[in-house]
Amino acid sequence: xxxxxxxxxxxxxxxxxxxxxxxxxxxxxxxxxxxxxxxxxxxxxxxxxxxxxxxxxxxxxxxxxxxxxxxxxxxxxxxxxxxxxxxxxxxxxxxxxxxxxxxxxxxxxxxxxxxxxxxxxxxxxxxxxxxxxxxxxxxxxxxxxxxxxxxxxxxxxxxxxxxxxxxxxxxxxxxxxxxxxxxxxxxxxxxxxxxxxxxxxxxxxxxxxxxxxxxxxxxxxxxxxxxxxxxxxxxxxxxxxxxxxxxxxxxxxxxxxxxxxxxxxxxxxxxxxxxxxxxxxxxxxxxxxxxxxxxxxxxxxxxxxxxxxxxxxxxxxxxxxxxxxxxxxxxxxxxxxxxxxxxxxxxxxxxxxx
Numbered sequence: 001x002x003x004x005x006x007x008x009x010x011x012x013x014x015x016x017x018x019x020x021x022x023x024x025x026x027x028x029x030x031x032x033x034x035x036x037x038x039x040x041x042x043x044x045x046x047x048x049x050x051x052x053x054x055x056x057x058x059x060x061x062x063x064x065x066x067x068x069x070x071x072x073x074x075x076x077x078x079x080x081x082x083x084x085x086x087x088x089x090x091x092x093x094x095x096x097x098x099x100x101x102x103x104x105x106x107x108x109x110x111x112x113x114x115x116x117x118x119x120x121x122x123x124x125x126x127x128x129x130x131x132x133x134x135x136x137x138x139x140x141x142x143x144x145x146x147x148x149x150x151x152x153x154x155x156x157x158x159x160x161x162x163x164x165x166x167x168x169x170x171x172x173x174x175x176x177x178x179x180x181x182x183x184x185x186x187x188x189x190x191x192x193x194x195x196x197x198x199x200x201x202x203x204x205x206x207x208x209x210x211x212x213x214x215x216x217x218x219x220x221x222x223x224x225x226x227x228x229x230x231x232x233x234x235x236x237x238x239x240x241x242x243x244x245x246x247x248x249x250x251x252x253x254x255x256x257x258x259x260x261x262x263x264x265x266x267x268x269x270x271x272x273x274x275x276x277x278x279x280x281x282x283x284x285x286x287x288x289x290x291x292x293x294x295x296x297x298x299x300x301x302x303x304x305x306x307x308x309x310x311x312x313x314x315x316x317x318x319x320x321x322x323x324x325x326x327x328x329x330x331x332x333x334x335x336x337x338x339x340x341x342x343x344x345x346x347x348x349x350x351x352x353x354x
Contacts, residue, residue, distance in 0.1 A: 003103045003343060004086065004336055006031070010095045011079040011088035016071040021123035022048040024067040028102060028121060035106045039119065042139070047131035050121040051141055054105060055113030060143030061353045062118045062317075063105070063346065064133065064306060065098035066125035070328050085333040092324030094125075096334040097149025097342070100322070104346040115353040118143055125306050133306035137313060145279035145353075146310045146317035147346070151327060152299060154338055156283065157319035159209050159300035160308065161240040162270030164247055168193050170222075170260035174231040183229030187222040189259055190233040196257040197237070202250055205242060209300025213241040213250075236265075240302060243270025269308050271301075273316045279353075280318065286349040290341070 010028075015021040025048040029041060032052060039052030053060075072089035079088035086096075098121060105119050120141065122132030150157070170190045175183025194217055197203070203213040215237055222233030241247060247267050255262050273280060275298070284296045307317035322342050324334035 001340070003099050003339060006102070007086065007091070007096055007099045007339065008079045008088075010067070010099065011090055012077055014072070014077045015067050015090065015123070016069050018046055018123065021068040025050050025121060025123060028067075028098075032102065032105070035109065037105055037109055042136070044131050044135045047124045049123065049132045049136055050119070051136065052105065052119045053116055054109050055116045057113065057115040059353060060116040060118055061350055062120060062143040062146040062310070063101040064120040064122070064146055064148045065094055065101050066122045066129075066132070066306065067095065067098060068123045068126050069093065069095070070126055073330070076330070076332070081336070084336050086336050087331065087333040089332060091332055092151040092322065092334040093327035093332065094150050094321065096324065096339045097151065097321040100149055100339055100343040100346060103343050104350065107343075107347050108350050111351055113350065115350070116143070117350050117353075122306065129306040129309060134309045137309045142310060142313060142315050144315070146307060146315060147283075148305055148307045148317060148319045149321040149342065150305050150319040151321045151324045151334065152301075152319050153323045154320075154342070155297040155299040156280070156287075157299045157301045158271070158273040158275065158280065159207075159243050160271040160304055160319070161210065161213070161300070161302055162243055162247055163266065163268035163304055164239040164241055164250065165265040166237045166239065166251075166254070167263040167265055168235045168237065168258055168260050169263060170233045170235075172229065172231045172233075175229040177227035177229060180229050183231070186230045186233035187220070190220065190222065190235045193258040193260060194235060194237075197254055200253050200257065202245065202253050203239075203241075205245065207242050207244060207300075210242045210302075213239060213245065214302070215239050241270065243272040268304060269312045271307055271311045271317065273311065273318055277316050279316060282352070282354075283318070283320070283349055286352070287345055290345045290348060
């Protein structure tokens with residue numbers, strides 16, 4: 001099984017560093033050339049991306065995947081199989097998805113396509129995607145529909161939460177630590193601010209896939225010595241908001257309930273692909289035919305992916321990938337059968353893309 005052999009070779013590359021992630025790009029570029037697919041390597045601020053286009057026509061299907069992984073133990077880069085499971089760092093997230101789109105391209109190269117198929121391989125999704133997929137989108141490497149083959153357990157992820165990172169700066173005034181009533185404790189004010197934020201109705205509003213927006217109290221700083229009431233504090237919030245909610249409205253409501261200054265560090269859009277999207281409907285139809293099932297599950301992701309860079313430009317993008325568990329953990333694995341099934345679905349879908 002050439003696909004699984006390729007996957008094992010990719011897992012052996014510890015692509016948790018920029019150097020090794022770039023090496024993985026070079027490896028697949030050479031691999032694709034052996035199969036007569038000639039792409040281009042683009043580099044932005046040291047990060048490599050690979051783009052190849054086959055077929056012809058007015059419509060373009062984009063297949064996007066990342067080769068970078070989070071760091072792991074040395075033994076995690078020695079893949080092994082147990083029954084249908086292939087274990088190793090990046091097996092599910094997301095070198096299996098990369099192998100599926102690479103092998104699909106090789107097979108599609110031999111087909112009389114009525115569309116263009118664009119393969120995108122990138123190296124920085126785990127740290128935000130700003131040097132690769134965002135760069136590619138800004139350079140015009142887009143299409144009509146995008147599939148990111150992140151591990152979704154063969155469901156189609158049509159939504160993802162947006163990302164908001166805020167610092168809340170709080171001031172008090174100092175006093176001797178033995179007489180705290182003579183001061184105003186900025187840390188206690190910060191905690192009260194966090195409690196007020198958590199109670200906001202807008203953050204407790206849910207949707208089909210999400211119970212509510214999540215608020216993670218990620219950082220807290222304040223005080224310097226034991227015997228002084230702290231006069232300054234900062235809390236850092238990682239907010240993952242339900243995608244139909246306007247992030248600016250969230251910020252305004254937070255400002256209304258905190259005693260302090262709200263500093264916006266980052267806002268990243270969510271993903272919300274309409275179920276009426278014709279490309280999505282065709283993908284569902286293809287999956288039903290290949291798998292012989294009557295219903296295809298859709299889902300929403302709590303985390304983010306590079307799909308957001310396309311949807312922010314009005315291009316529908318979904319996540320659809322293999323079955324697996326434990327990504328970013330010690331026992332990450334992917335189902336071998338699902339990798340092959342994913343490849344077959346992508347081939348059939350591209351052959352009929354319209």
